[in-house]
Amino acid sequence: MAEENKLDILSSSDQQEKPKGNKLHFSLIHNYPQKNAEILSSQYGFNVFLAGLLLMFAWAIHAVGITDRDLLSYLITLMLIQLVWMLWYIFGSYSQRRSIIEKDTDAGARWLRCGITLFAVITLILDSFKIGYYIGYSECLSITEGIFPVTHTIHTLLQVYFLWFHAKDIIQSFKTLERFGLIHAVFTNLLLWANGILTESKHQLNEHKERLITLGFPNITMDLHTPECNCTSSVCSIFSQGIYYLYPFTIEYHILASTMLYVLWKNIGRTVKHNQQQKIHFKFHGITAGTVMGLLVLTTTIGVLVVYLIQIGRSKSKSEMALTMFYLYAITVLTLMCTAAIIGLIIYRLENKSLDDSESPAKKLDSDLLVGSSCGSWLISWGSILAIISAETHPGYAWYNLPYSILVIIEKYIQNLFIIECIHRKEDENDDRTVERIFSVSNRSTLSLTPSYEVFNETVTICSEFPYMSNSNLGEGCVDKKNQENNNCLRLTPSNISIHACRSAKLNKKRRILKNIAAFLFLCNISLWIPPAFGCRPQYDNGLEEVVFGFEPWITVVNLAMPFSIFYRMHSASSLFEVYCKT
């Protein structure tokens, strides 16, 4: 924001020289301060969002006179406006006036764009399912239910194109219209996200109610928005069933898109230091332990999820068994994750690096989203803890819920610290990186002579006096002989370079541990994303909280908080990927 205002000062002083004739009109329209353009557009965005949220709320509670058609028409209108704006922007950016565009290297990383493309492809499949569903039930569904997936398909295609090629833009000209377009896009995606969550929550709730009916609970009414005619095609049930397996991906797609668009919006008018960050490359190298453990967790999770979904709601004893299994498994995984993150934090303290002082909207958003979305699952966990403390009777498995809930809180707390510190750590290019490059050369392939090998030839020669450095326990000797460290190195080679090599070998070992931790946590977070996204809701099924808080209030709390909890896992996984690449 500070830089933005500096720009304003420049532009306003430029404008002093313009002819005076048209001055009033000019100063009213073109000389609008950018700080205010930000407020102007964000207020517009909030209003669009709040109106949409209320429409959804009204639809969800079956308000009088508000139908599916109203909600979909509103969303279609928003998407069409965004489409027009994106086309205007894309064509405008090929013309002369926006030829020199600055780029924010922090924003729109390649892996983020790849991720969003993957989710977008699944979203397109979902849209085609919806179109098929509409065709099947076209007799009794309103035309908007057909127009919506078609518009959404076009919207998705153009938006992915837009994000792929323009996510790093730092817009400097015609800022006001760009701000409005971008904030409109941000909130359109947020509304589509909320709409996805609403549909998904209703579906999950109905499944839960079905289970309760099976278990013999009376007085439960289903909340269905089903069409009132029969399907003309034979594949309707496949479509309607399949849709719910694809929703989690669409939900992630929209939230990711809105965060990328938000960073674009925050970047408008900003001035960045060039070459602020080197390119991040993904190298799968020396992280066997972390990856193997992570993959083990991932496969076990899928197994646990399948067993859970088969067993739950069949009978009382089978449900209890499924819940006990889930809690014990989750407690194990969360304990491992806590341990890994704590080790990571201790290594950070030992490395004693300073933090980056550049204020990047992308980094700030990353931290805010991590802490903000953690609040969702913290809320649910505190609810569980409160329920366990104040409940009068406890079934056996309920006690597993207590350590589980506490661990969920602690694990997110520590993991956030681990991720945020790494995101803000500075790259020490002078001492560590260069030497690491040498080692990674001698470590990976001792045969190839890269330029860096030749340049630092002397160093490598010296290091070859330590035979253990060429295997994977590189640098261990230095760590084990910590007390004799300086003597040793100096005795072997009188030059200072040797000490440097020793130190950086130690650093390299720390870095490898950190990489393993990041890889392990990355896979664990992906694992923990799967159960809630695909309908594993022990918060519904264990029944304890429902008894204490009542069915409706607890369901409301879970439905409001769960989307943030699910988003947290996906977002932390993407952040951990960045941590891995940066380490």
Added chain:
Amino acid sequence: MAEENKLDILSSSDQQEKPKGNKLHFSLIHNYPQKNAEILSSQYGFNVFLAGLLLMFAWAIHAVGITDRDLLSYLITLMLIQLVWMLWYIFGSYSQRRSIIEKDTDAGARWLRCGITLFAVITLILDSFKIGYYIGYSECLSITEGIFPVTHTIHTLLQVYFLWFHAKDIIQSFKTLERFGLIHAVFTNLLLWANGILTESKHQLNEHKERLITLGFPNITMDLHTPECNCTSSVCSIFSQGIYYLYPFTIEYHILASTMLYVLWKNIGRTVKHNQQQKIHFKFHGITAGTVMGLLVLTTTIGVLVVYLIQIGRSKSKSEMALTMFYLYAITVLTLMCTAAIIGLIIYRLENKSLDDSESPAKKLDSDLLVGSSCGSWLISWGSILAIISAETHPGYAWYNLPYSILVIIEKYIQNLFIIECIHRKEDENDDRTVERIFSVSNRSTLSLTPSYEVFNETVTICSEFPYMSNSNLGEGCVDKKNQENNNCLRLTPSNISIHACRSAKLNKKRRILKNIAAFLFLCNISLWIPPAFGCRPQYDNGLEEVVFGFEPWITVVNLAMPFSIFYRMHSASSLFEVYCKT
């Protein structure tokens, strides 16, 4: 944040020189990066807050096994921890190590501290009422209901002292413990605020239900938390009635305290440019028009409120009359406010000042709170608009609700732009202020010769050639004779100083209009704070939204959004006071 990290770099480089013996322990404990200390403490704060919110939620919905006592014990514990921390801080700040403390001139303005003291005094009265109420019902109330107001009294006294003397502190040493203490204080106040809102909402809802029962609606159950014994004293009913008239002030007290504490927390470890802002002085001078109109609005509002509260719920026709009166009155006031704010914005555009580039947490929080709290009333307004559009039958007064709701949205939108732009405007000390000082001297008392009069003697002599400048229409001549401006001034006095005087007289006139607008809007916002804070809820009473959304959902929406809407008015009033002083 940027400055904070710069500090970290300095401190970490300092620590490189410390002895190596105790290095591990030292780097783990003392060398904790401040960016992480921020995340560490904010995560702690969120958890304290979420646990408290859930306790309140559980109490409000009469969850099994959760009583009033649990909630109050939790709040008492939090207050006691904050008390201990504040004592530690206050005693610590008198000792040697914190003798040189930097101050943030943006934070904790004098009028803000005066405001909080006023609210705190009313809070103390409320506490004494609560103690009286407890003594009256002591037979059947738990001891916590007596301990709570006593603790709250001590907490209020010490907190006001703390804010009065330490609100501007920029803490530089022992940052981690200070961060934890401050964030604990922020969220303790937020919880006390939420608790106040909850009690107040329940009370309002019960009053609304009583009215509905009077109007003959069946099937309405009251949600009462009343004691189960008779009062031993005769003044119990005065206490229990009086408490609800004092709640709005307590609510404001806690939210103000938490914002001031939050600014303190954000300021930890920051470096500020010294003398960044001159002192703001309040001068009641030349703002007759704005003040008179504002006071007119204020008195009329109180009259309208009294009539409304007497008429509403008596009978159907009287309720309709009260609603029509309220809407017509509110539409008039909001239209006037919109007009005033638009004129203010046009003057800003004509003045073409650049915006301040310093990033101050206090200023940023001000803008964020304005836009954030607006969302509360925007949500309610969009609900009303949606209800009017989709309702099947409309009573006559319902149509007044539509322009009212639209104007509520527009007025907040424009007013926010007006306030935020002014907060961020730069002071042009070189050209405007100095000359204004001369004029204000000649304007206010032509007899006293202040130093500035003597210094700029020449200017004043020249200006005395314009006889109209000595009366209150100062500078009007320059504006009226706009076309001949340059000729006139140059003919009278060949020196450039004369043009300058003319220009600044025009500027002075603009400034006076802005001051009038700020004064008017300030009083209007105070006026619009009163009706919702003291139980005027047309959103409940008009019945239209309740029909469309259903009783429970609409009541929930209003109860969630209304506190923010009420807070908005108080916060915008305080911001407009700042705008007035700055202009």
